[in-house]
Amino acid sequence: MAKDRIRVLVAKPGLDGHDRGAKVVARALRDAGMEVIYSGIRQTPEMIVQSAIQEDADVVGLSILSGAHLELFPLVTEGLRNQGRDDILVIGGGIIPGDDIQALQQAGVKAIFGPGTSTEDIVSFIRQEASGR
Amino acid sequence: MTSNSKQEWRDGTLAPALKRAAERQEVFETSSGQEIDVVYTPEDLQDFDYTRDLGYPGEYPFTRGVQANMYRGRIWTIRQYAGFGTAEETNQRYRYLLDQGQTGLSVAFDLPTQIGYDSDHSLAIGEVGKVGVAIDSLRDMEILFQDIPLSKVSTSMTINATAPILLAMYIALGRQQGVEPADLTGTIQNDILKEYIARGTHIFPPRPSMRLTTDIFAYCARQVPRWNTISISGYHIREAGSTAAQEIGFTLANGIAYVKAAIDAGLEVDSFAPRLSFFFNSHLNFLEEVAKFRAARRLWARIMREEFGAKDQRSWTLRFHTQTAGCSLTAPQPHNNIVRTALEALAAALGGSQSLHTNSFDEAYAPPSEEAVTVAVRTQQLLAHESGIADVVDPLGGAYYIEHLTNSLENQAREYIGKIDSLGGAVAAIEQGYQQREIQDASYRYQKEVESGRRTVVGVNKFVSPYPEIEGLLRVKPEVEKRQQERTAQLRKERYNAEVDRTLKRLEDTARSTDNTMPAFLECAEAYATLGEMCDVLRNVFSTQKEFLVF
Incomplete structure (x- = not known):
């Protein structure tokens, strides 16, 4: 059954406290009419997988600025897959060198939005990908 | 025609000009929302009183600078924040x-x-060695500073919740090199309040954290008198x-909270206030930034003298480090960032910074x-030695707009x-x-302004063009984590573990008492107890304290 509103979990895995981007995106998604849960900083991949499932999220948005994305993003997608929930759309952002994007996509992160991305682009990407799920 | 007042000029000269052609924007505003x-x-400076509001450099209220001749004596300290991977690579x-x-x-951990x-x-x-160097014990510090005599360099450490531990390791390292604590110079950030507000590396609740902070103030006042015990960070x-x-x-509100906490802990204001230092951002709005540094300096002097009754002139002076704005850097057209950073660095110098990091x-x-950091260092050297701005003190002082902005920023900050x-103080x-x-x-x-095009970001929402990818980006190798873990495992086998246990027990007893914790940290560090064990x-x-989450 299709839900009225897209539910998004915005989460910060790892130890970095740079939450400006995550909070701006979370707020923009909320303003765009989505239901947004913001996890706060210092979440482990396990915590994120668990709350994505509990909160019945359609989308998980991950943000890392410390350089730990290659280690931590895949742990989230893998965790969702192990729970049989790889239907949940996972996207990411932060300070991520271009060379890493392919590896992250192969690990199941659908898209990476780097510095300078317009929040409108993220909104329309999510609408396109998550509608009909 | 010659106008005799601003109003006359507005009516007679400006209005007809505006009728012929409208301005680029309906309103012009500073980043702080003041209409320009x-x-x-x-x-615009009707109550202006030179002696009261500016004074001379090196004199109260220090609007023009904290030293009498500023950069004519010595250029600001060029201090690049650096650290990655293991202690060897960072060294x-x-x-x-x-x-x-x-x-x-300047150590990045x-x-x-x-x-x-x-x-x-x-x-x-995934985090080991990524945003800075990994330090688990005194052994790592020994490698980090190999062949760098602590008697010759001043070292700034961006460390907050674990500041007493890193300071203890630095003192221990100094002793190994034969340098007395009294001869060590440098800074620990040690500003926990802004961690709760903005940076997110807090560990403990505010009250015990503030106690660790004031323990450092008290300890250093006696033992490490040339050390800057805090860098209160904007x-x-x-x-x-x-x-x-x-x-x-x-x-400055955080600064007030630290001063009050130290006074409440029984310290006399002039015993610790001269060692307080600050750390500000230099952002893109050039003139506003110059005024901001001047306003902060004047406001702190007034607070310390008038509200806390400090008598020592050094307690009134706001000395600060500046870093150019990381958040102003763009991923598209990355070479434009060199120009942004140069402008921000210029504002920092014209604002009277004591030390500077250029991104x-x-x-x-x-x-x-290495290539990129060299350009960043050269940018500062160019400003210092080629541009001529370091040859005179506070050259923008007295400009009507700068003084007006300085006043309005001081008022807004107040x-x-x-x-x-x-609301009951900063905490x-x-x-x-x-x-x-x-x-x-x-x-x-800010984000909405960028997306609506009201605020221009060159190369991002205007003047967009293709750009080549940067080559030679620094990568921290995944082996770093494993190598560092092995070193720490090895240390745990080699050290005298009974002594580690004893010193950790003493740390626990001290933490439960009201005694100063610094001697216990020092003992732990010298026994090669690890940072994780002490924490x-x-x-x-x-x-522990969760983040004070607002969303």
């Missing part, structure tokens, strides 16, 4: 930077070190999205490569401090989420 007039004149970068003419070191976990802790996965508040006025308002153009992608006061306001909410609102506003003891005694 077309031009400023003596009429090499430091020696390279010193060879390039850098004059002070990785997140596990900042949050109190050893490199082999499960929460450290940098991260600004990076999180605040305005210029919020940056200085929230930072590298590749930092929207990764920590800086309003924020008043608001925080009314209470943080617990209520006040500063966090204000910053979030400002950062969201486990403290987490047990003090408990």
Whole structure:
């Protein structure tokens, strides 16, 4: 059954406290009419997988600025897959060198939005990908 | 025609000009939301009193600078924040930077070190050596400073929740090199309040954290008198999205909270206040930034003298480090960042910074490569030695607009401090989420302005063109984590573990008492207890603090 509103979990895995981007995106998604849960900083991949499932999220948005994305993003997608929930759309952002994007996509992160991305682009990407799920 | 007043000029000259052609924007505003007039004149500074508001350099209220001749004597300290991977790699970068003419070191620690976990802790996965160097014990510090005599360099350490531990390790290292604590020079950031507000590397609740802070004030006043015991930081508040006025308002409010905490702990204001230092951001709005530094200096002098009754002139002076705005760097057209950084560095110098970090153009992608950091260092040397701005003190002082902005920023900052006061002070306001909410609102506003095109970001929302990818980005190798974990495992086998246990027990007893904790930290460090072990003891005694989340 299709839900009225897209539910998004915005989460910060790892130890970095740079939450400006995550909070701006979370707020923009909320303003765009989505239901947004913001996890706060210092979440482990396990915590994120668990709350994505509990909160019945359609989308998980991950943000890392410390350089730990290659280690931590895949742990989230893998965790969702192990729970049989790889239907949940996972996207990411932060300070991520271009060379890493392919590896992250192969690990199941659908898209990476780097510095300078317009929040409108993220909104329309999510609408396109998550509608009909 | 010659107008005799601003109003006459508005009516007679400006109005007809505006009728012929409208201005680019309906309103012009500073980042702090103050409307900017077309031009400023003596009429905008009617209550201006030179002696009261500016004075001479090196004299109260220090608007023009904290030293009498500023950079004519000595150029600001070129201090690049650096650290990545293991202690060996970072040691090499430091020696390279010193060879390039850098004059002070600034240590970036990785997140596990900042949050109190050893490199082999499960929460450290993926983070070891990433945003800075991994330090688990005194052994790592020995490698980090190999062949760097602590008697010759001043070292700044960006460390907060675990500041007493890193300071203890540095003192221990100095002793090994035969340098007395009294001869050590440098800074620890040690500013926990802005961690709750903006940076997020806190461990313990505010009360025990403030006690660790004041323990350091008291200990250093006696034992390490040339050390800057805190760097009260607006940098991260600004990076999180605040305005210029919020940056200085929230930072000085935190400063007031530290001074009150130290006085409450029984310290006499002039015993510790001369060692307080500050750290600000230099952002893009050039003239506003210059005025911001001047306003902060004047406001702090007034607060310390008038409200805290400090008598020592050094207690009144706001000495500060500046870093150019990381958040102003763009990923598209990265070489434009060199120009942005140069302008921000110029504002920092014209604002009277004591030391400066210039960002590298590749930092929207990764920590800086050697090539990029060299350009950043050269930018400062160019300003210092080619541009002529270092040859005179406060050259923008007296400009009508600059003085008007300085006044209005001081007033805006005072309003924020008043608001925080009314909420019960900085700690209470943080617990209520006040500063966090204000910053979030400002950062969201900024983003909306960029997306609507009201605010231009060259290469991002205007003047967009293809650009080549940067090559030679710095990568921290995944082996680093494993190598660091092995070193710490080895250390745990080799050290005298009974002594480690004894010193950790003493740390626990001291933490539970009201005694100064620094001697216990020093003992632990010298026994090669790890940072994670010391923090486990403290987490047990003090408990931990979740983020004061506002969303």
